[in-house]
Amino acid sequence: MSGNRVVVYQGPGEVSVETIDYPKLELPDDVATGLGIKKAAPHAAILKLVATNICGSDQHMVRGRTTAPVGQTLGHEITGEVVELGDDVLFAKEGDICSVPFNIACGRCRMCDEGKTGICLNVNPARAGAAYGYVDMGGWIGGQAEYVMVPYADFNLLRFPDRDQALEKILDLTMLSDIFPTGYHGAYTAGVTTGSTVYVAGAGPVGLAAAHAAQLLGASVVVVGDMLPDRLAQARSFGCETVDLSQSGELADKLAEVLGEPEVDAAVDAVGFEARGHGQGADEAPATVLNDIMSVARAGASLGIPGLYVTGDPGGVDEHAKIGQVGVRLGLGWAKSHSFATGQCPVKQYNRKLMNLILNEKAQIAKAVNATTIPLDGAADGYREFDQGAAKKYVIDPHATIGG
Template sequence: MKAVAYIEPMKVEVQDIEYPGLELKDGPGVNPANVGRQCPHGVILRCVSTNICGSDQHMVRGRTTAPPGLILGHEITGEVVEVGRDVEFIKQGDLVSVPFNIACGRCRMCKEGHTGVCLNVNPDRPGSAYGYVDMGGWQGGQAEYVMVPYADWNLLPFPDRDQAMEKILDLTMLSDIFPTGYHGCVSAGVGTGSTVYVAGAGPVGLAAAASAQLLGASVVIVGDMNADRLAHARSFGCETVDLTQSGALPDKIEQIVGEPVVDAAVDAVGFEARGHGKDAGEAPATVLNSIMEITRAAGKLGIPGLYVTGDPGGVDAAAQEGSLSIRIGLGWAKSHSFTTGQCPVMRYHRQLMNAILRDKVQIAKAVNATTISIDEAPQGYAQFDSGVAEKFVIDPHGLVKA
């Protein structure tokens, strides 16, 4: 079958690889302790849609320790074509959303709802994801088929296949960026009448902006340096701040909401942040420090943007191990609350599915979903890296309507 593999910085290619089975086999990035792991609790999916994520782009830029040959892809929606012996409730033919978090459903973290830090799927540390560096080695879903373990626990079946296929470009966002953006807003305390600042107008930032609107925010402000992405944010009702322009961020916030602070802020950028200003270079703590500056006293910060423990391209030795110069004193003085880490997708995906199916939100429009074939994946990665205001959805089998 075809699959998208990371080769080296700024290069991916479509390869022919072995069809998956209900066993975790050795390969690039597979933890030795996971090799041979049997998965009778798993299923094989035919991938209906599988998206390119900004987190994938970090690896493709060479900003992680991802090994050559790693099969990419953690945003998966598919049809069940094979069911393992121990699967009881998921059936062949089900059309399902796959949370990007791989979780066992049995450990303390899973039972407490912290599925982003499952204790049993990654021998290195808590938490796992498909096709991602240091996450245990579960094969990615930017492929024609993929194996999903613990299927009864992990998978979200859509109630009506025909209805789901009509809205598949919206529903494909349930695997990651819609719940992730929503989680950023919920953990930042967004509610009715809130004023909200979202740092970053990439797909997760746009998903967070749409989520803030869904949660009842009165004003959603999106900050970025990319004019096309800011224009897209304005297309669905957001205010915007162009961070290439001179002037302090609190002053720009005050021009919009009447005071230099907001109720809630979301970091949808992560560790490749740049300083503010037209010619600013990379400054990985910029977003964290700026959202502390503009969030009101006793406010909350949602931080779904990715931060890593290993960054070969970091600006200095500290950044290369994920140590950043954060103004924790400012956050302490303002009694801020911080929430970081992988979004626990299962906490939100059923509710967000219902919002999509009942036309309460148009998330595909908000992130400008664009369908490409699996053979076009390398071009999709290149275009995404150039900063286009699009969310690329790979359609491996030609099943997604134009």
């Protein structure tokens, strides 16, 4: 192969599709040099992308709200066909169609042994944890591309058992790389169970995935809050209640109108650090959602926080926000004995079980998030429309596999 086309960040609001070298079975220079390990990766596989998605986390970079440099390759939601294997890969086979967790993990360190694959110690010299195509995450090439290299393939690849069935359900299965496990992790760590009442802040794809996951976990009522009418309508399309945060008024009062009481059993922050205050034209206020969910979650509740918070935000509203320091009412959470679950979702804890739900018609995640297919050359338009609040989850189809 002579090259590999991949989506590249070109500065705030701009992406392009560029041709780079075809992947090699080698670790990134940052990883090999920084950790003092061999660059050769006989444990790796190369995948031909079947589907790769635009994520809200990517959008933070493209908005210029991270320290991502121009030239950063993008994409960490990867589903593909194995086309090349290193000599040390024992169990994956060429032709397998697989989901790839967005967290890159070695399968050999203490964190991986404990199932905490989002904070693997051997894939990023800068900090615990790594991801494809993301700033400060180890220098791994992004997966919004034609081809991608996956290290530690026997550990990281989730093989779909039947190729034809996988292709038939690919719009659902492509969500296993990130947002379905991430949304499920948010709901699960919030303690959602049979009969729970649940509030999910944010009706973007992760919020919708969390809402669908809460339904699967047995919630009696799931209420989704957002400011965009189309996204609220999407939440209602699969049985959620909604509250419109573009209208003035206290969140507790809005919930009381739906539930008959001003609090919920479990709450999820699926918005993150670019949160805004309530009401028309509200300014950015990054602690809004964290404070909201503490205010409406009952005493003793758990709070799931899959929404992204960063340590470097050039566009932060003040000097504190620029380093990820936000005005959380921790005293309120302490007084109510809340517990908080944050950080990257450890995808491997959930993806196989969620795959089984999809394959056995128990989960309809593509419908919940309104999966919409676009070509690789349509990535710039997809990012632009997503940034404008489209109630869609954009699925890039680099090889025109999905339709045909």
